Each structure stands twice: as C-alpha cells, then as structure tokens.
Amino acid sequence: MASRRELANAVRALSMDAVQQANSGHPGAPMGMADIAEVLWNDYLSHNPADPTWVNRDRFVLSNGHGSMLLYSLLHLTGYDLPIEEIKNFRQLHSKTPGHPEYGYAPGVETTTGPLGQGISNATGMALAEKVLAAQFNRPGHDIVDHQTYTFLGDGCLMEGISHEVCSLAGTLKLGKLTAFYDDNGISIDGEVEGWFSDDTAARFEAYGWHVIANVDGHDSDAIKTAIEQAHAETDKPTLICCKTIIGFGSPNKQGKEDCHGAALGVDEVALTREALGWTHGPFEIPDEHYAGWDGVAKGTAAQTAWASQFEEYRAEFPELAAEFERRTRGDLPEDFNAQADAYIQQCQDNMEKVASRKASQNCLNTYGPMLPELLGGSADLAGSNLTIWSGSKDISGDNADGNYIYYGVREFGMSAMMNGIALHGGFVNYGATFLMFMEYARNAVRMSALMGIQSIFVYTHDSIGLGEDGPTHQPVEQLSALRSTPNLHTWRPCDTVESAVCWKSAIVRRDGPSALVFSRQGLAPMPRSTQQVADIERGGYILRDCDAPQAVVIATGSEVELAMIAAEQLAEQGTQVRVVSMPCAEIFSAQDADYREAVLPAALRARVAVEALHADYWYKFVGLDGRVVGMTSFGESAPGGALMKEFGFTVENVVANIVEAIG
Numbered sequence: 106m107a108s109r110r111e112l113a114n115a116v117r118a119l120s121m122d123a124v125q126q127a128n129s130g131h132p133g134a135p136m137g138m139a140d141i142a143e144v145l146w147n148d149y150l151s152h153n154p155a156d157p158t159w160v161n162r163d164r165f166v167l168s169n170g171h172g173s174m175l176l177y178s179l180l181h182l183t184g185y186d187l188p189i190e191e192i193k194n195f196r197q198l199h200s201k202t203p204g205h206p207e208y209g210y211a212p213g214v215e216t217t218t219g220p221l222g223q224g225i226s227n228a229t230g231m232a233l234a235e236k237v238l239a240a241q242f243n244r245p246g247h248d249i250v251d252h253q254t255y256t257f258l259g260d261g262c263l264m265e266g267i268s269h270e271v272c273s274l275a276g277t278l279k280l281g282k283l284t285a286f287y288d289d290n291g292i293s294i295d296g297e298v299e300g301w302f303s304d305d306t307a308a309r310f311e312a313y314g315w316h317v318i319a320n321v322d323g324h325d326s327d328a329i330k331t332a333i334e335q336a337h338a339e340t341d342k343p344t345l346i347c348c349k350t351i352i353g354f355g356s357p358n359k360q361g362k363e364d365c366h367g368a369a370l371g372v373d374e375v376a377l378t379r380e381a382l383g384w385t386h387g388p389f390e391i392p393d394e395h396y397a398g399w400d401g402v403a404k405g406t407a408a409q410t411a412w413a414s415q416f417e418e419y420r421a422e423f424p425e426l427a428a429e430f431e432r433r434t435r436g437d438l439p440e441d442f443n444a445q446a447d448a449y450i451q452q453c454q455d456n457m458e459k460v461a462s463r464k465a466s467q468n469c470l471n472t473y474g475p476m477l478p479e480l481l482g483g484s485a486d487l488a489g490s491n492l493t494i495w496s497g498s499k500d501i502s503g504d505n506a507d508g509n510y511i512y513y514g515v516r517e518f519g520m521s522a523m524m525n526g527i528a529l530h531g532g533f534v535n536y537g538a539t540f541l542m543f544m545e546y547a548r549n550a551v552r553m554s555a556l557m558g559i560q561s562i563f564v565y566t567h568d569s570i571g572l573g574e575d576g577p578t579h580q581p582v583e584q585l586s587a588l589r590s591t592p593n594l595h596t597w598r599p600c601d602t603v604e605s606a607v608c609w610k611s612a613i614v615r616r617d618g619p620s621a622l623v624f625s626r627q628g629l630a631p632m633p634r635s636t637q638q639v640a641d642i643e644r645g646g647y648i649l650r651d652c653d654a655p656q657a658v659v660i661a662t663g664s665e666v667e668l669a670m671i672a673a674e675q676l677a678e679q680g681t682q683v684r685v686v687s688m689p690c691a692e693i694f695s696a697q698d699a700d701y702r703e704a705v706l707p708a709a710l711r712a713r714v715a716v717e718a719l720h721a722d723y724w725y726k727f728v729g730l731d732g733r734v735v736g737m738t739s740f741g742e743s744a745p746g747g748a749l750m751k752e753f754g755f756t757v758e759n760v761v762a763n764i765v766e767a768i769g
Contacts, residue, residue, distance in 0.1 A: 106397070107392075107394050107398045109140070109143055109144070109326045110326075111395065112143050112147070112398045113139040113140045113142070113143040114139070114355070114382045114383075114384050115178070115182060115391055115395045115399070116135060116136075116139040116142060116143070116175060116178040116179065117135065117136045117139050117354065117355055117378075117382065117384075118379070118382070118384050118386070118391075119174065119177075119178040119181070119389065120132050120135035120139075120174035120175060120178055121136065121356075121369075121370055121375050121378060122192075122375070123174050123177070123192050123195035123389075124174060124195070124369045124370070125369045125372065125388075126193060126195065126388070127195045127196040127197065127369070128369050129196050129204070129369070130171075130173075130174060130195065130196060130204065130369065131171040131172050131173075131174075131366060131367050132174065132353060132356075132365055132369065132370055133172075133290075133292070133352040133353040133359075133365035133366045134171065134172030134175060134259065134288060134290075134352065134366075135172045135174045135175035135178065136353050136354045136356065136360075137288060137290050137323070137350040137351055137352045137353060137354050138172065138175055138257060138348075138350060139175065139354070140323060140324045140325075140326060140329065140350075140354075141257070141288075141323050141329055141348055141350070142175060142179055142257075143326070144326050144329040144330055144333070145165075145255060145286075145329075145333065146165075146179055146183060146399075146401070147398075148330065148333075149163075149253075149333055150163050150165060150253075150255065150401075151163045151252060151253070151405075151408050152165070152183075152401065152408075153401075153402070153405030153406055153408065153409045154180075154183050154184035154186075154213065154401050154402050154405055155184070155402050155405060155406055156405075156406075156409060157185065157212040157213045159405075159409050159412075160531065161249070161250065161251065161252050161409075161412050162252060162409075163252045163253045163254070164215050164228065164231045164232075164235075164252070164253075164254045164255070164530070165215060165255050165256070166215055166216055166218065166224045166225070166227055166228040166231070166254070166255070166256040166257075167206055167218055167224060167256075167257050168218055168221070168223070168225045168228065168256050168258035168259075168262045168285075169218075169221065169224070169258055169261065169262055169288060170205040170206050170218030170219050170224060171204075171205060171367065172259075173202070173203070173204060173205050173206050174195065174202075175257075176206055176213075176214065177191075177192060177195070177202045178192070180211060180213045180214075182391070182395070182396065182399035183399050183400065184399075184400055184401050184402040184405075185211070185213045186212050187201060187202070187211050187212065187213070189389055189391075191211070192389060193389055205217070205219040206218050207556075207557075208529070208557040208558075208559075209557065209558065215231070215529060216228075216525070216526065216529050216557070217553055217556055217557050219553075220265075220549050220553070221259075221261040221265050222262045222263075222266075222268045222522075223267065223522050223525075223549070223550060223553060224258065224262065225256050225258050225262055225271060225272065225285060226267055226268070226270075226271040226518075226519055226522030226523055226526065226550070227522055227523070227525055227526035227529060228255075228256040228283060228285070228526060229271040229272070229274070229275045229280065229283060229519075229523050229526060230522065230523035230524060230525060230527040230528075230529075230530065231254045231526040231527070231529060231530040232254040232275070232280040232282055232343070232526075233275075233278060233280060233501075233511070233523065233526070233527065234526065234527045234530035234531075234532060234533060235252055235254065235282060235530065236278070236280060236282070236506045237481065237501060237506045237507075237509075238250045238530075238532045238533075239251065239506070240505070240506035240507035240508075241507060242426060242429075242430050244419070244422075244423060244426070247415070247418065247419040247422070247423070249412075249415060249416055249419050249430065252282070253283075253284065253337075254280075254282060254283045254284070255284050256283075256284075256285045256286070257285075257286045257288060258285055258286070258287060258288065259288045259290070259293075260288075260289070260290075260291075260292075260298050260302055261293055263287070263302075263304070263306060264301075264302055266518070267518045267519055267522060267550075270516040270518060270519030270520075271516070271519040271522065271523060272310065272313050272315070272343075273514075273516075274513065274514065274516060274519060274523075275313070275315070275343045276310075276313035276314025276315050276342065276343060277313075277314060277503055278501070278502070278503045278506075279314070279341050279342060279343075279503035279504070281339060281340040281341050281342055281343065282340075283343040283344070284333070284336045284337075284343070284344045284346065285343070285344070285346070286346050286348055287306065287345055287346065287348060288323070288348060288350055289323075289347050289348060290350045290351060290352040290361075292361070292362065292363050292366060293363070293366065294363060294366050294367055295363065296363045306345075306347065307345070307347055310345045315342055315343050315345050316335075316339040316342040316343065316344040316345070317345050317347065318332045318335055318345070318347065319347045320347060320349060321346055321347060321348045322348075322349055323349055323350035324350065324354065329346075329348070332346045332348075333346070341503075352366060353365030353366075353370070355378050355382045356370055356374055356377070357374070357377045357381050358374055358377065359374060429478065430532075433478070433479045433531075433532045433533075434531050434532050436531065438477070438613070438614065439476055439477070441476075442473075442476055442477070442613075442614075443610075443614070445476055446473065446606070446610040447610075449469075449472045449606055450603060450607055450610065450639060451639065453465075453601075453602040453603045453605075453606050454603045454634055454639055456602070456631075457631040457633075458602055458631060459601075459628050459629065459631055460602060460628055460629070461624070461625050461626055461627055461628050461629065462568075462599050462601070462602075462604075462624040462625045462629055462663070463490075463492045463566040463567075463625060463626060464492055465599070465601070465602040465605035465606070465624070465629075466492060466493075466564065466566075466605055466609065466622065466624050467494075467495060468602065468605075468606075469605060469609040470482070470493070470495035470609075471495045471496050471497075473609060473613065474496070474498075477534060477613070479533050479534050480509060480533075480534050481509050481510075481511070481527065481533040481534070481535040482495075482511070482536045482538075483510060483511035483513050483520060483524075483535075483536070483537045484512070484513065484537065484538040484564075485513045485514065485515055485516055485517045485520045485537065485543070486512070486514050486516075487538060487539055487566075488512070488538075490540070490566060490567070491538035491539065491540075491564060491566045492566070493536070493537075493538045493564060497509070498510040500512065513537065517539045517544075517546040517547040518547045518549070518550055520537045520539070520547070521537060521547035521550035521551055521554075521563065522547075522550040522553070523537075524536075524537045524550075524554075524561045524563075525550060525553055525554050525557070525559060525561055527561075528554070528559040528560050528561050529557070529559060534560065534562070534613055535561065536561075536562035536563070536564050537561075537562075537563065537564065538563075538564035539564075539566075540565065540566060540567045540579065540581075541565035541566065541567060541568050541569075541581040541584050541585075541623055542567070542578070542579050542581045542584065544563070544565055544581075544588065544621075545584065547563075548587065551563060551588070551591065551594070551619065551621070554594075554618075554619040555591050555592060555593040555594040555618060556592075556593070558593055558617050558618050559618070559619065560615060560616055560617075560618070560619065560620075561619040561620075562612045562613070562619065562620050562622065563619060563620070563621045563622070564622050564624070565584075565622065565624065566623075566624045566625070567579065567581075567625075568581065568598065568623045568624060568625050568626070568663060568664075568719075569581060569625070569663070569664065569718040570582075570718055570737065570741035570742075570746070570749045571625060571626065571627050571664055571718060571746040571749065572746060573626075573743075573744065573745050573746035573749060574743055574744065574745060576741065576742065576743030577740040577741045577742060577743070580740070581719065582719055582720050582737045582739075582740055582741065583719075583720045584719070585598065585623065585717075585719045585720070585723070586719070586720045586722065586723045588621050588623075589691055589692060589723060593617075593618040593619075594619055594620070594621060594692070595611065595612070595618065595619070595620045595621070595690055595692050595693055596620075596621040596623065596690060596691070597611070597612070597620065597621065597622050597623060597689050598623040598662040598663040598689055598690075598717075599622075599623075599663065599689045600629055600632060600661070600662065600663055600664070600665075600666035600667070600687055600689065601629050601630065601631045601632050601666075602631060603632070603634065603642065604642055604687070604689045605624070607642040607643055607689075608620070608622050608689060608690070609622065610643075611643060611690070611693075625663060625664050626746075627664060629663070629664055629666075629667065630667045632649060632666065632667075632687070642687075642689065644693060644694060644697050645688065645690040645691060645692065645693030645695070645696070645697065646660075646686055646687065646688035646689070646690070646691065646693075646697075646706075647686065647687060647705060648684060648685070648686055648705055649666065649670070649685045649686065649687040650670055650683075651684050651685075652682040652683065652684060653682065654682055655683060655684035655710060656681055656682050656683065656712060656768050657681075657682075657683050657684070657712035657713065657764050657767055657768050658683070658684040658685075658686055658710050658712070658713050658714075659672065659673060659683060659684070659685050659713075659714045659715075659716060659760070659764060660686045660688050660706075660713065660714070660715045660716070660724065660727055661685065661686070661687060661715070661716040661717065662687070662688055662689055662717050663689075663717070663718075665716040665735075665755060666685070666687050668716055668755060668756070668757055669760060670685055671757045672757050672760040672761045672764060673685050673764075675757065675761055676761060676764060676765075681764070681765070681768065683764060684710070686705055686706065688727075691727075706727065711729065711731070711732075712732075712767040712769070713727065713728035713729060713732040713733070713767060714728065714732065714733045714734070714735065714760070714767050715727060715728050715732070715733075715734045715735070716735040716736070716755070717734075717735075717736050718736070718737060718750065718753070718755050719736060719737055720737050720738070721735075721736030721737060721738055722736075724736060732767065733763045733764075733766065733767050735754055735755065735759060735760055737753060
C-alpha cells in the first residue's frame, strides 16, 4: 500500500503534468496543499464518487480556484467520472477540466470558484443551508441532515473584502460545521505577501468568533489530522485551520517562490521534481496501488447506504416530513403552486390596487410564502425598505436556525455569494434584497449565479431616480443595463401588482438560472388587461394597449408604463394611433419565437419610442438607431422624486413629443 506522502505525490504529479502539457495553469497551490487534501479526502470527507448528488454528502469547495488541478486530481483519483483523458485535456476547449473549477462541467465540482473569496462565501452559504435544513427536518434520534462543509483558501481569498463580510457573519451564525483550511504559504503572484498582506489572520478570525487552530504544519499528516479532530470537536464555531505550507512543494528550484504560482514548472524542472519526490512514473501514469489507496467509491457507497437506511427509519416514523424532505431536495415545487399562483395573479388584476411595486412584492411573499416551506429570504440591512419580511418570516440566529429569514447586515456582496451557496446546497428557494444601486457591490456574485445557472432570486428596490432625495449616489442609472446584458439572468421591472406577481412566480418556478426582481419606491397605477394579456406577461413583453392601425409603438417598463399609456390616450384623442408594449423582462421577450416577437413589434412599424427612467442606450436594440429613447444619459440629482422626473423629461408631454417626432 502506498504511503500517505506517495498518495499526495500522485496529486502533485498529475497537477504538474497537466499544467506542463497545457503550458498554462497554477501548479504551486496543488503541490503545496496535496498533503492536507490527502488527509481530508481519505480520512474525513464523506462523499460518494458513484453518486455526486447524494444529499447528505460533505461539501468541499476549493476557494483558491486557480489551483484547480488539485480538485481535478482528487476527483480523478477517488473515482469520480473524470477519466485521465480529461486530466490530459486540462484547460483545453470543451474539456471537463477548465482553468478554474466550473460548476456543471465535472461531477464533484460543487461550485464555480474563479474570483477569489467567492468560494469561501459559497461554502458559508452551504454551511448555513445545512444548519437551517437540519433544524427544519431533524428529529430526536434522526439526524438525516448532518454533514460538514470544508473549504481550502489562500492569501488572495483573505485579502478580498468579500471574505471579511462572510467570515464575520459565519462566526455570528455559529456555523460549527464549516471548516476552512488556510494555505499560509506567504506567496502570491507578485511575490512574498508580507509587503502587502501583514494581517494577523488568526486574531482577525478569533475576533469574528471563529475557532482558530494556528501554525499547523501543512506537510505533517498527523498534525493535520489532529487539527481536523479539534475542528470537529468545536460545534458552536466555524474553524480556521492555518496551515503552513510550501508552495510548489517538491520542486527543487521553484518551491517557495512565486515562479510556480501561475506558470508551468518547465520540462527540466518537472523532471527534477520527479526525482526529488521519488516519483518514478511517467507523465499521467498512476500505479494501481495508488488508485487503490485513493479509491473512495466503496467507502462512499457504504456511507450513503447507511444513511439511506437511517432515512427509511425516519420515513417510518415521520412519513410526511420524509416526503417533504425528498420533494425539497429534488427541487420540486408543491403540486398546486402554479394553479394557486395563477389565481393570485388574477386576483391582483381584479383588485386594481395602486401601490409601490416593492409593496406589491411583499404582498406576493405573503401569498406565495405559505405555499412554499422552502422559501428562505433575507436583506442586506434594508428589510424595512426592501419589504422582504412577510407574515410568516421567522428569524434565523446562531442559537436558533429553525427559521426562514436571514439578517445579512450591510453585506451585499457576501449576501449574494452566500445565496449562491444556499442554492447550490439545495432544499431552498432563496432570495436576498438590497437597493438596486448597491447591486454594484454584489455584481460579481450575481454574475457567478448566472454563469452556474442556479436559482438565486435577487430583489432590488428603489429602482430609479424616482427614489428622490437621497440623490445620485443612491439613484441607479446604468445598473439595469449591466443586469440585462448578463447572459442567463432574467431581469424583471414590473409596472404594477399584476406584473409583480408574475415576476415572482417566474423566479420561483425557474430552476436554470437566477432572476433579478426590480421594484419601485413610489406607487404605481394598476393597468387594465384582458385574460390573454395577463397570460402574456410571462412572455416578457406584450401588447398592453392596441389600436386598429398603429402609427407608432411605445415600449416601457415599471413606473414609466403609466406615462406611456397616458401619452397614447392623449394622442388617440388627437387622431394618432399608438400601441403600448409593456416589457417587464426583455431577456424573456427576446427568447420568444420570431412570430410572437413580430406580432408585438412588427418590423414594418418603425416609429418606435422606449421610455424608462434608467440608462437610455439599452433600448436602441428594440427601437433601432433611428428610434427615440426617453431615458437617462447622466446621473441624477437630489430632489423630490416628482421634481426629478420632470427635470429629466419623464413627463407625458415629453413622451408625446417624442412619439410625434418618431412618426414624423
């Protein structure tokens, strides 16, 4: 049987060989953390390579994702469906082994970790999801939700501000099943970090409320085992294990230096490293005894089988809970959700209530929430403004996780990345809120949710200059353009209670990507609609007001739909026929079939005007370069909302003038 060091050397060899063959990548971290990974994966990580989706598996997140060959080597060696051919194709087109771990490419990759700091943030969300799900489903003698979350992270993750946000909250929430391994090798791309990273990391994490195990030799298997045992013994605090390692361990001329951080070792140095490690095997060659030492299938299958037996005992005693647990972890909605949601949407249409769409959003939560035990919400210290607390909300705290509402504090980025971790963990439909302007702080986490194709629901209120006196620092202008240009993200800006109810339903039903729901501070007038028009809202854009022979079409969203409708009515009185199209979700409309898009926006109808109190440029794709857009081309000002709308041209008179000019 191969020794621990030999098993770790298999990881080092695969990592340096793959990077060398690609002539691209980061060999240093995989070679430096191989000993830690060997102990964790062989002695502690509960997972089943034969079933990577087992719901009670431990989660492993490589936050320092540039060291991706560490993860790929571990997946390959332990028996996941990641053959050696994929290791050889590292960083090549259409391989399962891209430069950074990408969710959905290779089995066993729990999340996409490219931007530093997001892996630890996702892991924090996963650990929180485990704690909440356990509180909701476990019963005395039946711990059916009981797993650990482990993450590897480096200096770069700790320098990024997002790690401060989430690690602070992790301590407050007492996430005792979260263990982070800090690869303290003192090196980043620019060299020795002491010139730009001199934090007392251990003291910082102790201040956060973490259990800190300092100065662990990351190349001493016994020391690593002892640290993990100590981490497991502390159940009320997350644990940071500070591992002293040598980057590029085994490379005679490059270990301990930035040279091996982000570049192949070179053919000669690879040969010298083989000799230094005593690795006598050729490139990508792993002896059978090493595979046998790493094999995780038998152990993982046994662990899952034992858990399945425990679950059947749970089912016998709590059949309804067991059925609900299976439904939620499959990601299925209650059977009658769609029908009940549609009934509520029609009720909104019948009531014709004028409210701010942020209030309409809260009304949706009060209606959909009781239907969805899996609903898990939160806000970044703006609950009273975002209106994200509903009648059934129960606070989650470090001492009581049996709730459904998270106070994230002023942590927009951390909240959004944690939401992604919750979504990846499974068992929840989760939403989190802030002002639309502060989407900017969370932009990269929103992008990651779209890249991974996971269901996170981002709620943004105070959606335009209409919020008023807080001024241009708080008034979004260009933010919707950024959201709408993000692939696989559905961005909704509803105009009244009905569209608000539809956008919430769409976001809840959607399972293949995130949604951004954008709501107003000011009251919005209800719009009259036929039954067919109500149904067409789900298509992203639809004809709200029509006429026999339209001379122009006005496209509007949110608060500006009312402007467009009044303008069209005034022009009709003057004999000018105008079609009004409400487009609450342009991405969904753009994905409709050509016949539907042509029916709504006929190519021959060239007189087009778009109206939205946000950046104008986005709308030229719909109105054409010769069309007109009533939108923002500058930042706002501090004044009451009504005065600002008039100042920047969001008036009936200006919309009418633009329509007349478009018709010519």
